Amino acid sequence: MSSGINTNFKQYLVSAKPKGAAIPTGLQDLLLAVVNTCSTLSHEVAQGALIGLLGSAGSGNVQGEVQQKLDIIANDQLMDGVKGCHSLAGLASEEMELPVAVQGTGDYLLLFDPLDGSSNIDVNVSIGTIFSILKKQDPSAPLQTSDFLLSGRHQAAAGYVVYGPQTTMALTLGDGVVMFTLNKDTGEFLLIKDAVTIAPSTKEFAINMSNMRHWADPVRRYIEECLAGTTGTRDKDFNMRWIASMVADVHRVLSRGGVFMYPWDKRDPKKAGKLRLMYEANPMSFLVEQAGGASINGTQTIMDLQPTDLHERVSVMLGSKEEIDRLKQYHS
Numbered sequence: 442m443s444s445g446i447n448t449n450f451k452q453y454l455v456s457a458k459p460k461g462a463a464i465p466t467g468l469q470d471l472l473l474a475v476v477n478t479c480s481t482l483s484h485e486v487a488q489g490a491l492i493g494l495l496g497s498a499g500s501g502n503v504q505g506e507v508q509q510k511l512d513i514i515a516n517d518q519l520m521d522g523v524k525g526c527h528s529l530a531g532l533a534s535e536e537m538e539l540p541v542a543v544q545g546t547g548d549y550l551l552l553f554d555p556l557d558g559s560s561n562i563d564v565n566v567s568i569g570t571i572f573s574i575l576k577k578q579d580p581s582a583p584l585q586t587s588d589f590l591l592s593g594r595h596q597a598a599a600g601y602v603v604y605g606p607q608t609t610m611a612l613t614l615g616d617g618v619v620m621f622t623l624n625k626d627t628g629e630f631l632l633i634k635d636a637v638t639i640a641p642s643t644k645e646f647a648i649n650m651s652n653m654r655h656w657a658d659p660v661r662r663y664i665e666e667c668l669a670g671t672t673g674t675r676d677k678d679f680n681m682r683w684i685a686s687m688v689a690d691v692h693r694v695l696s697r698g699g700v701f702m703y704p705w706d707k708r709d710p711k712k713a714g715k716l717r718l719m720y721e722a723n724p725m726s727f728l729v730e731q732a733g734g735a736s737i738n739g740t741q742t743i744m745d746l747q748p749t750d751l752h753e754r755v756s757v758m759l760g761s762k763e764e765i766d767r768l769k770q771y772h773s
C-alpha cells in the first residue's frame with residue numbers, strides 16, 4: 442500500500458520503506474505502542490479539570506521542577522504502553538533519574554519527555570510528548586545507563602505529538618518527515634503530510650525575550666538585528682512568537698519555517714542552557730534536519746554532540762537553515 446493521505450499509522454508503518462528498506466517489525470511495534478499511548482493521553486489532556494488531572498502532583502523531578510499530575514500520568518502510561526515491546530531493551534524519561542530496563546536486551550532504547558511544556562497545562566496552552574528511539578549498540582548485552590549515552594546520529598526514529606487544537610504527530614525514520622493528525626472519532630492517526638520541509642529563509646523567530654540581558658553577545662547581536670529589521674542590517678522585518686512549549690514552537694517551525702532558540706545564558710556557569718539534549722534537543726534536531734533545516738548549540742551541530750549524562754542540558758538554536766547558518770557564523 443502506498444502511503445497516501447488518510448493512510449492510518451499502522452498502514453504507514455507496514456508500507457513505508459525509509460531509505461529503501463522496510464521498517465523492522467520491532468521498531469514498528471515500538472512506534473505503534475508509543476503513538477497509541479499518545480492517543481489516550483490526548484483524550485486525558487483534553488479532559489483536564491473535568492477528571493481532576495490539572496495542577497501540581499506535589500512532587501519534583503530530577504530536574505528540580507515541580508511535577509504536574511499529568512506529567513506523572515503521562516510518564517507512567519508511556520512506560521506501561523511499551524512494556525510488552527520485545528525489541529525494547531530499556532527506556533529513560535525526563536521524569537525519572539535513572540533508566541528502566543524493559544526487556545533488558547533488544548535492539549532499541551526509548552527516551553521521552555512525556556509531557557513537555559506541562560506548566561502550560563493549567564492555562565490550556567498546547568503541550569506535547571517528545572520521543573527518541575536509539576539503536577542499542579550491543580542488543581544482546583544487559584542494559585546499562587551508559588547504553589543511552591549516544592549522539593543524536595544514533596537515532597533510529599524521533600518524533601513528537603502536540604496536543605493542541607488538533608493532536609498532530611511528526612515523525613522521522615531518517616528519510617524525511619511525515620505528519621499525522623488524530624481522528625478523535627476513531628482514535629486513528631491519519632497521514633496528513635508525507636514530505637515536510639522547512640523553508641531555508643524566514644521572517645519569524647521564537648525566543649524568551651525576558652532573558653535578553655543574560656544572553657551571550659552572538660545571540661544578542663542576532664536578535665537585535667531581527668528586531669531592527671530593514672531599519673538595520675537585515676533585508677526584511679521579523680515577527681516574534683513564543684509559546685513557551687517547545688513542541689508547539691517547533692511544530693510551527695516545521696509547519697511554516699522560523700527559528701526557535703533557547704540559548705544558554707550567563708546565569709549558567711556550565712554554559713548548558715535549559716533544554717535537555719537526549720529527549721528534547723536530539724529528537725527535535727533529527728526532525729528539523731530531516732526537513733531541511735539545521736540545529737546547533739551555537740558552535741556545534743546538536744546531533745553530533747557526545748552526551749556524558751542522561752539529563753544533560755544544551756543550548757538550542759534550530760530551524761530555517763539560512764538563519765541558523767548566520768547564528769553559527771556569529772558564534773565563530
Ligand code: P6P
Nearest residue numbers: 557558559560649685686687688
Ligand atoms: P520559559 C517547557 O517548560 C520548556 O521546557 C520548553 O517546552 C519551552 O520551550 C521552555 O521550557 C520554556 O521556557 O523559560 O520560557 O518558561
